[in-house]
Amino acid sequence: MTEARKMPANDLPAYQPVAGGIAARARAAAAPAPYLDNLNPEQRDAVETLDGPVLVLAGAGTGKTKVLTSRIAHILSTGRARPGEILSVTFTNKAAREMKHRLGIMLGQAVEGMPWLGTFHSIGGRILRSHAELVQLKSNFTVLDTDDQIRLLKQLLSAENIDDKRWPARMLAGLIDGWKNRGLTPAQVPAGEAAVFGNGKGGKLYKDYQERLKTLNAADFGDLLLECIRLFREHPDVLRSYQARFKFILVDEYQDTNVAQYLWLRLLSQGAARAPSPGEDNAIATQTAATRNICCVGDDDQSIYGWRGAEVDNILRFEHDFPGAKVIRLERNYRSTGHILAAASHLIAHNEGRLGKTLRTEDVDGEKVTVTGAWDSEEEARGVGEEIEQLQREGHKLNDIAILVRASFQMREFEDRFVTLGLPYRVIGGPRFYERAEIRDALAYLRVINSPADDLAFERIVNVPKRGLGDATVQMLHDHARRRRIPLSEAARQVIETDEMKPKARGSLRDLMLSFERWRKQMEVVSHTELAEVVLDESGYTEMWQKDRSADAAGRLENLKELVRSMEEFENLQGFLEHISLVMDREGAADEDAVSVMTLHSAKGLEFDNVFLPGWEEGLFPHQRALDEQGRAGLEEERRLAHVGITRARKRAKLYFATNRRIHGTWNTTIPSRFLDELPAANVEITESKGGNGWGGAGGYGSSRFDNLEAFGSTYSTPGWQRAQQQRGRSGGGYGDSFGGNSGGAKKRPMVIEGELVAKSTGTDSAFSLDDRVFHEKFGYGHVTKIDGNKLTIDFDKAGEKKVVDSFVRAA
DNA sequence: AATACACCAATTTTT
């Protein structure tokens, strides 16, 4: 995002000392390098080995980012390259931002932003914009996201008369993405593969899609790399200029690179302007690579994105691809205690396809990893809730606590539980900021203003808010546009001069077109942020959400404000639009103390003192589909995911499994995950659930050493225990009931809330009275049906009846 | 254009 406004593609940065020049060397000699001081020997080796290919195998918590940033600092301060001569790629904007931030701290103001530090896609996009005409685009091309992509594909499918029920556009989008991930242009897709979609039309559709993108002056995410590769291959002079420019290349998370990214890197890191075609033996095309200074940092044990095209092979093959490569292992872990690290290491050692590292720590042994069995997923959520409250009583911050689940549907139960407990939590992940409908709508308006030929954007907002311009109108505009080979908005302009349309629709469309003309004129006199405000206001878009009474309307309006705010960082509308789809990510806003709930995937790269890992059951984790579809490779990836999960923990890792879990509505009896059996007994403590009911063992489905857990072993006086006693009395003891029969299985017991037993309950009377109309951030509007201290039972209009703590609602 | 009903799918997600 910053690179966009600060440094146009071909600008030279301010004067920097000549690489290796006298001044630079003198400076390096004079000032001891502070960035080298707190590195361990391996890290230091990774930082100082500048020449030739280097692979840094950086285990979890071994200081990967530190090495990358220190290495850049080292290159700069020894004068080996200027900032503009270092290419440094990451996968996410977050990682790129983090690196910029840490570099800034390390170097002070000595170096302004690194122009070529960014994500694969943003850098690819940037290169494409500089040479757009060579790939049949204009430099202001639009980057389509998944949503645009699918709408476009739907149009193509209907043009081909393909039933999009049988052949969904989503599926085609997935296929095309997959091909692009593998670096395949339409011509390169194996015929057999292209034929599987739409009765053999897959290949043609891919080709048509690419052509349509050119007409729309648009690229999708995959194109940002694939078209870049095509550019390099078809224009060796361009490639050479970049090869000459980048004296050093650094790659973060190398284990996550896909084939396209690999090819892209290879082209840039090679002296010769030739890349191996897919499938070609890499060694042949490699020859000159050894001379180049590429440093890849990654961890094969944390490769968890195979399903979206990442090739673990890239990292496993590194020494083969880059002959003479130096491999440096970072094995000293600075994050976790002994027991946690031992458990994680022992678990991952069960994988076969790995380069192998032995993590060690100098930290204390700490607490053992705990494994807790629960009767069902509700009890699991109660148990976790109890433990969190206990931690809270001991003075731990909620910010230091995370719950990491395998699949997002698991989150609901925790959310429900936390809502009833009044425990603040935040869900990480979910739809990203720029994917939200309101953001995309707002952007569509701006896109149409900026480039009237943007049909996808035009179509998106022509009837949002509702203007009486429905499908019929749009279809008519389409026909008109196609006949004359003009963009939709031009077609609209022409059609309103005719009497083809009903008067009402015609007037409405004319108003819209006049508005766009007015806004385009205003663009020249007011700032782009002001323009955005005007547009959102005059189009009736803001009003549409103001009138909306659903729970998230307020949030959407807030998002729109945030969008306008974020525009300020860019110089003009054009610059904003060029980068927005690549850099807008989830909102920060994390200052409140709250438990984090997220998937294991989105937890990669994060760390917490206390990590809860629920749902360790066969079928869920490892996930059945991973096993079915990928076999052993799938299992190993799941195991890596488990490894990632455990290594997120600094001080406590708490694993859970539930004997009964509801899947697609029906209760199933599960068996504990094989990963639990793969943990080293010496570092693991088996505890009983404090969440309520006991559990009954796994009931004869295969054996596990967790089968013979003693359920109610000790006396407990925690709230959970008391609750458990009461529940046991109520439901007749969790042992035999409804066992083995998994169709109706374990029945759902009523949720018991004893206000006085819950830690956070205050007992003070609620400020609300019966039948009060209230609003809840998550559930929307509803009315109070029952009051119990500060616990309210509310019948929500949309979400149904829920029990919530009064501080979570406000009067409506 | 809005609502009602039927139908289908139901890991993981960045850019």
Add this chain to the structure above:
DNA sequence: TTGGTGTATT
């Protein structure tokens, strides 16, 4: 069982 989508009906 749920939720989301898409079609059919008013």
